[in-house]
Amino acid sequence: MTETILLVGGGGREHAIARALAPDVNLYACASNRNPGIARLADGFESLSETDPEAIVAYAEEVGATVAVVGPEAPLAAGVADALDEAGIYAFGPHAEEARIETDKAFQRRFMRDAGIPGCPDFETFDDDEEACAFIDDYDGDLVVKPAGLTGGKGVVVMGDQVDAEGAKEYIRENDYDRIVLEERLIGEEFTVQAFVANGEFRATPAVQDHKRAYEGDEGPNTGGMGSYSDATWALPFMTEGDYDAALDILDATVSALDGYKGILYGQFMLTTEGPKVIEFNARFGDPEAMNTLPVLETKFVDILTAARDGEDLPELAFAAQATVCKYAVPDGYPENPTAGTKVEVDEESAGDALLYYASVDERDDGIYTTTSRSFALVGVADTIAEAEEIAEDALAVAGEDGLHIRHDIGKADLVQRRIDHMEELRR
Incomplete structure (x- = not known):
């Protein structure tokens, strides 16, 4: 029997999921924006709010979905997976309570x-701003300031990097978040390992390094992610196999402690001189990290979903021994003052060997328009990071750069070498 899959979400991550599923299933999708890449792959596309559980269940029942995949974090927080499961449609994604591993950073740390x-x-x-400010005054060292709730990857500020102690206190007082997490600043190199989780077990994917800062050279404000790269091996060039295995040990302990969790568990780590430390967990694929991982996944995605649904052992995952580099094109001014509503002419044929993933764009009758979030990504896949970077960079001409901003340095040899040199220096 061919499975009928409902995909919830309309971003780049969901386009990557759609592309991984489409050859093997009857695919339907729903999102608040009409993602042209997903719409072309799907047998049906419904425009609706991703955080409206009743509307999503109704559409799932209308199309006869046998499995649903919930892409973004906001629907998880809104209880979409809960509602689908209650309606008898298996949702590959955690319930709202379990998704607190991402949606509530205070809960996550406790x-x-x-x-x-x-x-x-x-x-x-x-939960008191002045108590948080007093803690900053008393703490011996730099801290990271995190709002406890969802901020789309853009709410965190780091003392000793972006702000000093006075700047951190000013940030807390100006934003008046309900709850704040203050934690020690970790020094090292960031990386992500994502895992498929179901039936008390997990299957991990190769490590990826995301680039959060808006501008080249890791300057500017944090974003949802300007691009990322992975290597042809499971680890990254600045890591050892032992570093990767230590991250798996953390994921293993986390899955064991999360009773009944299903879906994706994303571990974002800082590789320190003491080994990997957890920056945060997410309850879904990363965006852009999904666009590094899924193009090299050789195991059929649908086989993972059906094993999860049917209570079977998850299949062992096979990945092509290739590197990937992802580069995002985002609206000018992103993330602080993005320009929305710009019409983008995308010449898909000029992407060459790169994979084009549409993200937060809206397809209208007269063309494709930007929103306030990231627009589209180009991914190169090759035997080495350098070759993959060249493929992605050459493909960026698909829409020119009028009204768009791109970090061209992601995946380039000098930036990767700086990561290697940084870890070698710390280890010395």
């Missing part, structure tokens, strides 16, 4: 501490 998960930094949580 969960790690209480469950004895390795790699947890020193932290404290606050």
